[in-house]
Amino acid sequence: xxxxxxxxxxxxxxxxxxxxxxxxxxxxxxxxxxxxxxxxxxxxxxxxxxxxxxxxxxxxxxxxxxxxxxxxxxxxxxxxxxxxxxxxxxxxxxxxxxxxxxxxxxxxxxxxxxxxxxxxxxxxxxxxxxxxxxxxxxxxxxxxxxxxxxxxxxxxxxxxxxxxxxxxxxxxxxxxxxxxxxxxxxxxxxxxxxxxxxxxxxxxxxxxxxxxxxxxxxxxxxxxxxxxxxxxxxxxxxxxxxxxxxxxxxxxxxxxxxxxxxxxxxxxxxxxxxxxxxxxxxxxxxxxxxxxxxxxxxxxxxxxxxxxxxxxxxxxxxxxxxxxxxxxxxxxxxxxxxxxxxxxxxxxxxxxxxxxxxxxxxxxxxxxxxxxxxxxxxxxxxxxxxxxxxxxxxxxxxxxxxxxxxxxxxxxxxxxxxxxxxxxxxxxxxxxxxxxxxxxxxxxxxxxxxxxxxxxxxxxxxxxxxxxxxxxxxxxxxxxxxxxxxxxxxxxxxxxxxxxxxxxxxxxxxxxxxxxxxxxxxxxxxxxxxxxxxxxxxxxxxxxxxxxxxxxxxxxxxxxxxxxxxxxxxxxxxxxxxxxxxxxxxxxxxxxxxxxxxxxxxxxxxxxxxxxxxxxxxxxxxxxxxxxxxxxxxxxxxxxxxxxxxxxxxxxxxxxxxxxxxxxxxxxxxxxxxxxxxxxxxxxxxxxxxxxxxxxxxxxxxxxxxxx
Amino acid sequence: xxxxxxxxxxxxxxxxxxxxxxxxxxxxxxxxxxxxxxxxxxxxxxxxxxxxxxxxxxxxxxxxxxx
Numbered sequence: 001x002x003x004x005x006x007x008x009x010x011x012x013x014x015x016x017x018x019x020x021x022x023x024x025x026x027x028x029x030x031x032x033x034x035x036x037x038x039x040x041x042x043x044x045x046x047x048x049x050x051x052x053x054x055x056x057x058x059x060x061x062x063x064x065x066x067x068x069x070x071x072x073x074x075x076x077x078x079x080x081x082x083x084x085x086x087x088x089x090x091x092x093x094x095x096x097x098x099x100x101x102x103x104x105x106x107x108x109x110x111x112x113x114x115x116x117x118x119x120x121x122x123x124x125x126x127x128x129x130x131x132x133x134x135x136x137x138x139x140x141x142x143x144x145x146x147x148x149x150x151x152x153x154x155x156x157x158x159x160x161x162x163x164x165x166x167x168x169x170x171x172x173x174x175x176x177x178x179x180x181x182x183x184x185x186x187x188x189x190x191x192x193x194x195x196x197x198x199x200x201x202x203x204x205x206x207x208x209x210x211x212x213x214x215x216x217x218x219x220x221x222x223x224x225x226x227x228x229x230x231x232x233x234x235x236x237x238x239x240x241x242x243x244x245x246x247x248x249x250x251x252x253x254x255x256x257x258x259x260x261x262x263x264x265x266x267x268x269x270x271x272x273x274x275x276x277x278x279x280x281x282x283x284x285x286x287x288x289x290x291x292x293x294x295x296x297x298x299x300x301x302x303x304x305x306x307x308x309x310x311x312x313x314x315x316x317x318x319x320x321x322x323x324x325x326x327x328x329x330x331x332x333x334x335x336x337x338x339x340x341x342x343x344x345x346x347x348x349x350x351x352x353x354x355x356x357x358x359x360x361x362x363x364x365x366x367x368x369x370x371x372x373x374x375x376x377x378x379x380x381x382x383x384x385x386x387x388x389x390x391x392x393x394x395x396x397x398x399x400x401x402x403x404x405x406x407x408x409x410x411x412x413x414x415x416x417x418x419x420x421x422x423x424x425x426x427x428x429x430x431x432x433x434x435x436x437x438x439x440x441x442x443x444x445x446x447x448x449x450x451x452x453x454x455x456x457x458x459x460x461x462x463x464x465x466x467x468x469x470x471x472x473x474x475x476x477x478x479x480x481x482x483x484x485x486x487x488x489x490x491x492x493x494x495x496x497x498x499x500x501x502x503x504x505x506x507x508x509x510x511x512x513x514x515x516x517x518x519x520x521x522x523x524x525x526x527x528x529x530x531x532x533x534x535x536x537x538x539x540x541x542x543x544x545x546x547x548x549x550x551x552x553x554x555x556x557x558x559x560x561x562x563x564x565x566x567x568x569x570x571x572x573x574x575x576x577x578x579x580x581x582x583x584x585x586x587x588x589x590x591x592x593x594x595x596x597x598x599x600x601x602x603x604x605x606x607x608x609x610x611x612x613x614x615x616x617x618x619x620x621x622x623x624x625x626x627x628x629x630x631x632x633x634x635x636x637x638x639x640x641x642x643x644x645x646x647x648x649x650x651x652x653x654x655x656x657x658x659x660x661x662x663x664x665x666x667x668x669x670x671x672x673x674x675x676x677x678x679x680x681x682x683x684x685x686x687x688x689x690x691x692x693x694x695x696x697x698x699x700x701x702x703x704x705x706x707x708x
Numbered sequence: 709x710x711x712x713x714x715x716x717x718x719x720x721x722x723x724x725x726x727x728x729x730x731x732x733x734x735x736x737x738x739x740x741x742x743x744x745x746x747x748x749x750x751x752x753x754x755x756x757x758x759x760x761x762x763x764x765x766x767x768x769x770x771x772x773x774x775x
Contacts, residue, residue: 079757082757082760083756083757083760085760153756155752155756157753157757159757222757226757226758227758230758231758232754232755232757232758233754236750241738244734245735248731248735503730504731508731510727511727511728
């Protein structure tokens with residue numbers, strides 16, 4: 001048997017390690033800023049780039065794709081080489097992947113504060129960046145599969161399965177959810193509309209959590225937890241069963257983000273059922289992780305790395321139990337649109353992703369720099385302050401969410417809403433927002449201590465770009481063990497494994513989508529629903545640019561407490577021209593689907609200029625620039641053209657007249673404002689936004705015939 | 709658009725039933741495999757991350773390559 005000499009590429013791991021830490025700091029800092037803005041709205045300083053609606057997506061994208069993304073690549077590039085006993089397939093692809101990914105992050109950090117966004121959660125980046133993401137992702141995939149193919153270890157360890165599933169599924173999710181038609185270089189409309197857009201978006205959104213925040217991290221857990229504990233995983237068989245079950249079930253659960261919405265009932269129930277079933281494979285992973293430490297729990301007391309990992313796996317178990325519970329319609333009726341969901345995702349993000357990343361960093365950095373951790377004491381301090389931060393964060397948000405939801409639903413004995421003023425329910429939970437900010441800050445302090453500790457560790461060690469290794473070449477394999485040939489053949493062939501994972505994921509998606517798109521009765525049409533006027537369309541794009549959907553829903557659920565507060569509940573047929581849908585997922589402010597006609601134009605004018613002039617104590621930022629910015633109407637024609645190409649029935653040739661219609665409508669609104677005493681000009685952005693807001697939800701009022 | 713494409717596929721309603729059957733069979737196959745799989749193989753797999761010292765070739769793969 002010939003022994004081959006080769007070397008592992010540690011340089012690429014080092015690069016991803018550094019960016020993990022740097023982007024982690026940035027993402028968390030932005031998180032603290034937006035958390036503070038919720039009780040101190042003046043902190044947006046009347047600067048467009050700093051308003052909550054624009055930088056909340058910056059926070060989520062930075063934490064998910066920059067912090068967690070780089071951590072995934074760091075963990076994969078280190079473990080994959082060693083599990084395959086082979087160097088990465090191509091150093092050039094490694095570098096293209098690394099620098100490409102960082103450029104995408106920089107592009108996101110520039111475009112999102114500028115208001116260049118698709119409005120789809122965790123998929124906000126516009127189409128040129130979407131294409132760049134796809135290219136870089138393909139580079140990563142080629143590199144990974146190249147490495148797997150030239151491996152010197154016959155068998156693929158389960159961690160690699162999780163990496164493959166991640167790659168395959170994220171590819172599918174990203175492509176399907178990003179099918180959009182460009183209007184200009186940095187503006188596009190999705191081909192899906194309304195309810196269908198919502199279904200695709202939350203199929204994506206849910207599975208982004210599944211296949212970006214969960215499966216790669218389970219892969220990392222299966223490598224680094226045994227490493228840190230120096231003992232094999234508790235049950236390899238369990239890892240196989242829970243892998244396939246997880247991959248299969250996760251894809252179905254997306255509709256649980258749309259319970260009590262205008263989505264057809266069968267699709268909602270499907271989401272609930274599969275979410276409950278998901279407990280089994282999720283807990284399979286948690287149990288496998290925790291039981292790996294059986295008989296070694298004494299070491300957890302002394303080893304900060306194991307402490308981080310144990311809390312991470314426990315947080316994973318908690319979040320994956322809470323998730324299915326939140327998918328029950330009766331629980332969801334209370335939790336949806338509230339801070340309870342914020343608590344839920346942060347148990348996952350801070351606990352599972354954050355703590356597992358920290359555990360890996362504390363293990364990996366001393367390994368890469370061939371030394372010991374600079375200070376165990378500081379690592380322990382980080383653990384405790386981070387843990388305390390999570391507790392403060394989660395408890396305050398659970399409390400805030402339930403309190404506010406119950407206030408929304410509270411009726412007096414006479415049968416009217418006890419808290420008809422939405423703002424009252426916000427001000428009630430402001431103390432919780434302050435505690436949440438403190439929790440997040442504690443967590444952040446811990447990360448700074450970690451950075452100091454890791455830098456000191458690196459300084460006292462010496463880093464080698466190449467790590468030499470040797471292993472026997474992989475020869476033609478004849479299996480001496482007669483049983484279980486099929487599966488070993490399967491995992492011996494990564495391409496077939498990839499295809500099979502793809503089939504499992506696609507079959508489930510087809511199941512969910514085909515009926516939704518084919519059966520007409522799923523979206524009853526409403527005759528009085530008409531396309532937006534050009535001015536309203538422009539106003540809608542301002543609504544998207546400012547990220548209003550980050551705080552305001554456009555979906556009145558069929559509850560008495562909501563129809564009393566907002567008006568008639570929302571029908572699927574009302575959204576047929578909404579490219580994209582703007583239902584939102586969180587009500588920091590009230591729902592806006594029935595805002596049209598509720599207030600005079602002047603109210604909106606003054607409210608956008610300074611919200612607390614109309615609602616004293618409001619936590620909404622001011623938007624004074626809308627009153628002074630000129631509306632850009634140069635793209636009106638192509639907007640109409642694109643909308644028509646994706647199914648909105650504007651008549652042929654209308655694009656030429658669109659700007660004339662726009663001017664007429666703008667004159668009317670400006671005249672009304674001037675009569676009321678406001679110094680409004682028809683050419684300003686505020687006019688378009690008012691036109692859109694006044695149109696919202698009015699289609700079914702005009703004819704009086706609501707959909708069935 | 710793609711709605712018409714989907715509609716033009718003949719008998720598309722059976723596709724969902726066939727895909728369901730494929731998935732059920734796949735999971736049954738997996739369970740059978742799990743019950744019958746060789747213990748030595750499982751041991752080898754679970755120790756993979758721990759056996760990465762260069763010269764150390766684990767028993768199974770070391771032995772089998774020469775068969």
